[in-house]
Amino acid sequence: MLKKRNHLTLSLIAIAISFVVASIVMLLSGINPKIFFLSLFRTMTGVNLQAIGKENFFNARYLGEFIQISLPIMLTGLSVGFAFRTGLFNIGAEGQVIIGGVGAVIIGVLFKLPWIIHIPLAILVAALFGAFWGWIPGILKAKFGVSEVVVTIMLNYTALYLGNYLIKALPGSDNQKTVTLASSALLQSDFLRSITGNSRLHWGFIVVILALIIYHFIIEKTTFGYELRAVGFNRDAAEYGGIKVSSRIAYSMAIAGAFAGLAGAMLSLGTFDYGRVIGAFENYGFDGIAVALLGGNTALGVFFSGLLFGGLKSSQSLMQASGIPLEIANIVSALIILFVAMNNGLDYVLDRLEARKRKKNETN
Amino acid sequence: MDNYVVEMRNITKVFPGIIANDDVTLQLKKGEIHALLGENGAGKSTLMSVLFGFYQPEKGEIYVRGEKVDIKSPNIAHELGIGMVHQHFQLIDNFTVVENIILGDEPGGFLVDYDKARKEVIALSTQYGLGVDPDAKIEDISVGMQQRVEILKVLYRKADIIILDEPTAVLTPQEIEELVEIMKNFAAEGKSVILITHKLKEILAAADRVSVLRQGKYIGTVNVADTTEAEMASMMVGREVNFKVDKKPANPGEKVLEIKDLWVKDQRGLDALQGLSLYLREGEILGIAGVDGNGQQELVEAITGLVPIEKGEILLQGQSIVNERIKSRINKGIAYVPEDRQKRALIMDFRLDENIILKSYEKEPLSKGHILNQEEINKKGNSIIEEYDVRSSEGIDTIVRNMSGGNQQKAIIGREMDLKPLVMVASQPSRGLDVGAIEYVHKRLVELRDQGKAVLLVSFELDEIMNVSDRINVIYQGKITGNVIPEKTTVQELGLMMSGSKEVDLA
Numbered sequence: 001m002l003k004k005r006n007h008l009t010l011s012l013i014a015i016a017i018s019f020v021v022a023s024i025v026m027l028l029s030g031i032n033p034k035i036f037f038l039s040l041f042r043t044m045t046g047v048n049l050q051a052i053g054k055e056n057f058f059n060a061r062y063l064g065e066f067i068q069i070s071l072p073i074m075l076t077g078l079s080v081g082f083a084f085r086t087g088l089f090n091i092g093a094e095g096q097v098i099i100g101g102v103g104a105v106i107i108g109v110l111f112k113l114p115w116i117i118h119i120p121l122a123i124l125v126a127a128l129f130g131a132f133w134g135w136i137p138g139i140l141k142a143k144f145g146v147s148e149v150v151v152t153i154m155l156n157y158t159a160l161y162l163g164n165y166l167i168k169a170l171p172g173s174d175n176q177k178t179v180t181l182a183s184s185a186l187l188q189s190d191f192l193r194s195i196t197g198n199s200r201l202h203w204g205f206i207v208v209i210l211a212l213i214i215y216h217f218i219i220e221k222t223t224f225g226y227e228l229r230a231v232g233f234n235r236d237a238a239e240y241g242g243i244k245v246s247s248r249i250a251y252s253m254a255i256a257g258a259f260a261g262l263a264g265a266m267l268s269l270g271t272f273d274y275g276r277v278i279g280a281f282e283n284y285g286f287d288g289i290a291v292a293l294l295g296g297n298t299a300l301g302v303f304f305s306g307l308l309f310g311g312l313k314s315s316q317s318l319m320q321a322s323g324i325p326l327e328i329a330n331i332v333s334a335l336i337i338l339f340v341a342m343n344n345g346l347d348y349v350l351d352r353l354e355a356r357k358r359k360k361n362e363t364n
Numbered sequence: 365m366d367n368y369v370v371e372m373r374n375i376t377k378v379f380p381g382i383i384a385n386d387d388v389t390l391q392l393k394k395g396e397i398h399a400l401l402g403e404n405g406a407g408k409s410t411l412m413s414v415l416f417g418f419y420q421p422e423k424g425e426i427y428v429r430g431e432k433v434d435i436k437s438p439n440i441a442h443e444l445g446i447g448m449v450h451q452h453f454q455l456i457d458n459f460t461v462v463e464n465i466i467l468g469d470e471p472g473g474f475l476v477d478y479d480k481a482r483k484e485v486i487a488l489s490t491q492y493g494l495g496v497d498p499d500a501k502i503e504d505i506s507v508g509m510q511q512r513v514e515i516l517k518v519l520y521r522k523a524d525i526i527i528l529d530e531p532t533a534v535l536t537p538q539e540i541e542e543l544v545e546i547m548k549n550f551a552a553e554g555k556s557v558i559l560i561t562h563k564l565k566e567i568l569a570a571a572d573r574v575s576v577l578r579q580g581k582y583i584g585t586v587n588v589a590d591t592t593e594a595e596m597a598s599m600m601v602g603r604e605v606n607f608k609v610d611k612k613p614a615n616p617g618e619k620v621l622e623i624k625d626l627w628v629k630d631q632r633g634l635d636a637l638q639g640l641s642l643y644l645r646e647g648e649i650l651g652i653a654g655v656d657g658n659g660q661q662e663l664v665e666a667i668t669g670l671v672p673i674e675k676g677e678i679l680l681q682g683q684s685i686v687n688e689r690i691k692s693r694i695n696k697g698i699a700y701v702p703e704d705r706q707k708r709a710l711i712m713d714f715r716l717d718e719n720i721i722l723k724s725y726e727k728e729p730l731s732k733g734h735i736l737n738q739e740e741i742n743k744k745g746n747s748i749i750e751e752y753d754v755r756s757s758e759g760i761d762t763i764v765r766n767m768s769g770g771n772q773q774k775a776i777i778g779r780e781m782d783l784k785p786l787v788m789v790a791s792q793p794s795r796g797l798d799v800g801a802i803e804y805v806h807k808r809l810v811e812l813r814d815q816g817k818a819v820l821l822v823s824f825e826l827d828e829i830m831n832v833s834d835r836i837n838v839i840y841q842g843k844i845t846g847n848v849i850p851e852k853t854t855v856q857e858l859g860l861m862m863s864g865s866k867e868v869d870l871a
Contacts, residue, residue, distance in 0.1 A: 223725055223734045230722070234711045239670065240702065241722040242691030355420055 007296040010343040013350075014294075015308070018335030025331060026324075035322050043315035044307070062318070064192070064199025068271060070310025071208050072097065075263035076288025077306050078215045079134075079256045081297035083148075085219055086252035087232035092137060092152025093260040094285025095159030096130040098278070100261025101268040102163045103129030105275030108181030108268070109170050115184040122185045123207060123265045130261015131254040133159060138253025142246035148253065160281065167275045178275035187270040202270035211262060216299035218255070228252050260285060287313070290337050309333060368427070369394045369556050370415070370446075370525055375424035377410055382757050384410040385421070388582040390575055392525070397547050397557045399567040399588070401600055402577035403798035405768030408560050411577070412527050416448050417441040428525075447523025449514045451530045457503040461485070461496055465517050488519045492549045508539035515546070524555045531559070532566055544570045562600070562798040564593045576600055601800040611810045614834035617646035620818040621667070621787050626676035628662040628842075636662040638842035639676070644787065649809060649819040651833030651850075653826060653858050659842040660822045661703070664791045667820070668700045669693045680786065694723050697786035701776055701793045703822075709776045710764050717745030717760035720779050744782075752778030753804075770801035777808050788812055791822040806832050826855050840864045 023033035042048050046063035048056075076093040083090035090096075104126040111118065137151035172179035187202040219225040230238040231248045239245050263284055268275055291309050295301030312333050316326040339346065370392040377385040385407045392398050402408045413419045415426065417435040426433055428444050435441050441448075455464050462482050471477045471484075482498050489496045494512045502510060511531060518526055528547070532540045547557050547570055559571055567574050567588060574591070576583040576599040583599050597605040621644040630636035636659045644650050654660055665671040667678060669690040678686050685693055702708035710719055721730050721741055729740045745760035754774045756762035764772060773793070780788065790809060794802040809819050809832060823829050829836055830850050838846035838861040846861035846868045853868075860866040 221736055223731045223736060226718070226721075226725055226736060230711055230714070230718075233713045234707070236708050237711045237722070239690065240668075240700070240708045242689070242694050244689075 007301070007343070010346055011294055011296070011301075011305075011340055013346060014339035014343065015336055017339050018332055021335050022328065022332045026328060031324055031328070036319060036324055036328060039318045039322060039324070040311060040315045043318055044311040059197055060195065061197030061199045062314075064196025064201035066311055066314045067205060068199060068201045069314040070306050071204050071270070072263035072266045072284050073287040073291050073309055073313070074208050074302055074306030075211060075259050075266065076284050077291030077295055077302040078211055078288075078299070079130075079259035079263070079285075079292075080288045081292035081295065081302055082215065082219070082228075082259060083134075083252055083256040084292055084297045085225075085232050086228045086249060087235070088138075088141070088148050088249065088252060088256075090134065090137075090152060090253065090256045090260075091149055091289070092134065092155050092285065093256070093263075093288045094281050094283070095152070095156035096133045096257040096260030097264040097267070097282075097284045098156075098159040098163040099133040100126040100130035100257075100264030102166050102264070102275065103261065104185070104265040104268040105167065105178055105181065106170065108185035109172070109178055109275070111185070112182060113184060118182065118184040119187065119269070122269055123262065126265035126268070127258040127261045130264060131258040134257020134260065135250060135254035138250040138257075141253070142249040156281065156285070160278070164277045167277050170275065173275070176277050180274050181269065183273075185269060186273055187266070188273060200271055202266075204266040204270040207262060207266070211259060212299045212303055215259070215302075219299075224251075260288070263288075290333060294336060294340050308336075367394060367430075368392060369429055371427040372411070372415060373425045373427070375411060375414055375421045375426075377407075377414055377419055377421045380757075383580050385414070385577075386580045386582075388424075388577065388580070390582075391585070392556050392558060393573075394556055395551050395554045396572040397551050397559060397570055399559045399561060399571035399574040400577065401561060401564075401567060401574050401596060403562060403600055403768075403800055404770045404796075405579075406577040406600075407580040408577055409529065410580075412448065412529065412558065412560060415441070416446060416527065442521055442523075444525075445523050446525045446527070447518030447521055448527040449511065449518055449529065449531060453510050453514055455502045455510060455513060458501060460499050460501055461505075461513050461516075462498045464502060464513055465520050469521060485516060485520065488516055492519070492546055492553075494546065508535050508542075511535070511543075512546075525558070526550060526555060527558045527560065529560045530562075532561065532563060540566065564596050564799070567596065568593065578602055597799050600798070605799050605803060609806045609810065609831045612814070614648045614813065616648040616834070617816065619643045619645050620681060621820070622677075622679040622682075623663075623667070624677040624679070626663075626666060626678065627674040628659070628666050628671060629674060630662055635674075636842055637666065637676075640839070640843055642837050642844050644818045644820055646818055647813055647816045648834045649813050649821055649832055651829040651836045652820065652822040652839050653829045653836055653846075654824070654839035654862055656824050658839050658862075660791065660839060662842075663839070664700065664702070664789050664820070664822055667693075667787075667789055668698055694783065697783070699780035699783050699785035699788045701773075701780055701788070701790040703791040703795060705769075705772060705776055710772060712763075712765040714764060715760060716749070716754070716756060716762050716764055716767070716775060717741050719764050719775060720745045720748050720760070720782075723779065723783060748775070748778040748782060752781075752808075754778060770797050770804075773797060773801060773805065777805065781808065781812060785812075785817060788817060788819045789822075790819060792824065793821070794823075794825070794828060802828075826858060829858070830855065838862055 026033045026036060038049055043062050043066050046059050051057040076097060079093045079096065080090050104122045107122040107125050113121065133155060136155060137148040140146040140151055141148045167173055167178055168175065170178050187204045189203055192201045193199065227243045227248050230241065230243055231245050235245050287309055291302055291305045294305035312329045316329045319329060320326050368391045372390040375385050375388045388411055390411065400408050410419065414421050415435065417438045417440055426435060433444060462485050465485055466481045471480050485498045494516060496509060496512050496516060531543060535543060550557050561567060571588050573585055573587055574596060575585040578600060623640060623642050626637050626640045627635060628637040640659065640663065652660060662671060666673050669688065673686055677684055680696055685696065706712060721744060725731055725736065729737055730744060731737060742760060748754065749760060752774050755771050756767045793805045797805065809821065813819050821832055833850055836848050836850055837844045838858060840862060841864065845864060848868055861868060
């Protein structure tokens with residue numbers, strides 16, 4: 001059967017349905033959905049619709065925070081999406097973020113360099129650390145056929161504990177964090193802070209924009225991207241066409257890891273200014289799976305779905321302040337994923353509705 | 365008015381970009397075997413999906429036993445006594461035959477009454493001579509038997525209008541004969557059978573009447589007794605069909621490909637090729653005849669580099685290629701049309717243009733310095749579409765999955781011929797294709813030969829081997845047991861060589 005609706009249409013419908021279902025859930029638990037939507041809108045635009053006309057109806061701090069929170073999950077979205085395009089499921093973005101972040105911290109703690117070298121070096125090392133962490137499951141898959149899903153899940157835990165060990169081992173670290181990183185390595189900006197009401201917005205957004213462009217370019221425009229997509233859809237045919245399948249699998253996982261490693265740099269050099277010992281996963285990698293799925297594994301899709309999930313994530317504090325439990329935002333996220341995953345069924349339901357409508361028009 | 369058990373009147377079903385059925389009428393009499401003939405993509409499956417409730421037609425009416433019906437879902441089709449045996453079986457491997465048959469329609473209340481079900485299945489199996497063991501697990505029985513289980517499923521649900529979708533594609537000649545008998549039993553019991561097929565011989569053997577579709581349109585219905593293969597073929601393709609391959613005598617030149625003492629293991633680690641030697645000359649088509657599983661797959665994959673070899677030599681123009689990678693063999697001039705085109709030769713979710721460049725995307729001007737040039741790719745795609753007559757609803761932007769099998773194969777042949785190869789390895793190139801497409805494939809292979817290229821044709825169809833080849837090698841248990849000229853041999857002799865009871869080297 002021919003596919004008639006594209007991913008964008010179905011995704012928008014999925015989002016709409018999940019908002020409706022979430023509203024029902026809220027009504028059932030005695031919460032006014034209006035507050036939810038107002039909070040979400042305020043988070044993503046800075047505009048408080050209830051205070052329009054009043055002096056402080058706009059607060060740029062919300063906008064800055066919203067973008068800042070969206071940055072790492074866009075990158076993990078690219079990470080998961082890149083592997084998806086090669087037919088691989090990178091559940092390891094979580095670990096790659098941690099290891100990448102540690103890489104950036106090491107450069108930030110140990111070196112004293114002019115910023116023009118220090119920042120790019122820290123970012124590059126983060127990408128390389130992440131790439132290495134992605135390459136391990138990639139090469140195991142390529143050479144021995146080991147499931148990348150299993151290996152990446154195990155490497156997430158390895159990354160969590162190895163990362164904490166390395167953070168604590170750096171000179172001057174205590175049990176919670178490292179010393180403050182050299183300011184020449186940081187993405188933080190007083191200027192960006194000042195125009196966004198003291199939010200944590202940092203220069204990392206430039207890195208993310210570049211990453212989105214690079215992703216699109218590699219996947220859609222290069223012979224390498226063509227090979228990756230071919231391997232992703234049909235390994236046998238790719239091999240028949242002369243493509244070195246196992247090397248492409250290893251490369252793909254390494255590049256996916258590099259994108260996640262960059263997300264680690266965003267956190268270590270932008271959101272924070274020190275390396276942190278973390279007690280548990282912070283879900284940046286898992287958010288990336290959702291972002292990639294909704295975004296259809298394209299750069300533009302990941303950008304917009306990153307904004308949506310970033311908005312839901314960053315609106316949680318505002319919602320909590322208005323008495324909405326933070327689980328509501330999680331429920332909405334989960335519903336979106338559920339309905340996007342159901343897009344075939346959705347397509348079918350829409351078909352039936354259209355057919356019924358047509359019949360009605362005919363009989364009238 | 366005739367007493368039709370099913371009457372589909374003026375059915376029109378439109379998909380985006382394609383009219384799958386255009387004003388099609390089908391009338392099925394009680395107790396007849398009615399063949400539905402058409403090329404791949406002619407709309408046979410769509411029409412049957414409409415009858416079975418998978419699709420709703422835009423226009424047209426369906427009458428079952430004289431009453432107008434609205435078949436909104438397969439459940440309604442079941443209630444009307446319509447049953448369908450699909451081309452791809454829908455069985456659970458580790459369930460028994462009885463368990464599979466009753467699935468979804470289990471007798472008894474909360475507890476399933478297996479005894480009752482088993483008795484009923486045995487009764488049906490005996491009544492129609494199906495000979496199915498009710499307690500065998502699906503994974504332990506042959507494909508032919510699995511098909512009978514599918515048929516039993518339909519009978520168990522009391523269907524008396526039975527649709528069989530390309531039922532012989534998976535059967536051996538012996539099993540086909542038995543299936544024809546079973547269908548005739550149905551007709552004798554007053555059941556009506558719709559047989560979807562593109563094989564003319566089967567229609568002559570089994571059917572009472574045949575309705576022909578071409579490009580979604582209804583062409584006509586004829587009595588099988590009053591028609592011939594040639595007439596049906598021309599109704600199906602819309603022109604005279606040449607069953608004999610048109611070709612001039614071959615003019616072979618130098619040896620291009622030479623294989624010496626080749627040993628290759630199969631997937632289970634057994635020796636599939638055991639010291640096979642052969643040669644292939646410019647300007648000739650060498651047919652490899654043999655029963656499936658005698659090392660054909662390993663032979664073609666060893667030549668193309670898809671499987672490693674144990675020992676032996678493969679020489680292309682006198683140079684060994686055994687250590688060359690797949691891509692380097694492609695670039696040296698080995699083209700390959702594989703047997704399983706959807707698994708090996710095509711990326712079904714890619715667009716047509718992306719499939720066309722599968723072997724040439726690294727060459728200028730399609731790409732330069734690792735950057736793809738979409739404009740050049742479009743040009744290349746369009747030129748292949750035009751030259752090789754590849755038809756699809758959206759041109760080079762069509763997702764290959766949405767194309768018919770014949771057009772998929774045309775695209776593959778176009779891609780491979782465009783490589784300007786020295787050697788074309790074609791494995792079962794006409795498998796699953798209809799008459800028109802088969803004729804096309806053969807014409808293209810002969811065309812390559814006439815350009816002075818060498819063609820290695822592997823086929824399990826002796827007709828094809830005899831018609832197309834200039835020279836025939838017979839493969840048996842991983843070795844060449846015969847080297848003959850088609851004009852100087854018979855099918856019987858080939859058969860003996862294929863079973864290892866005779867060795868001949870004449871050529």
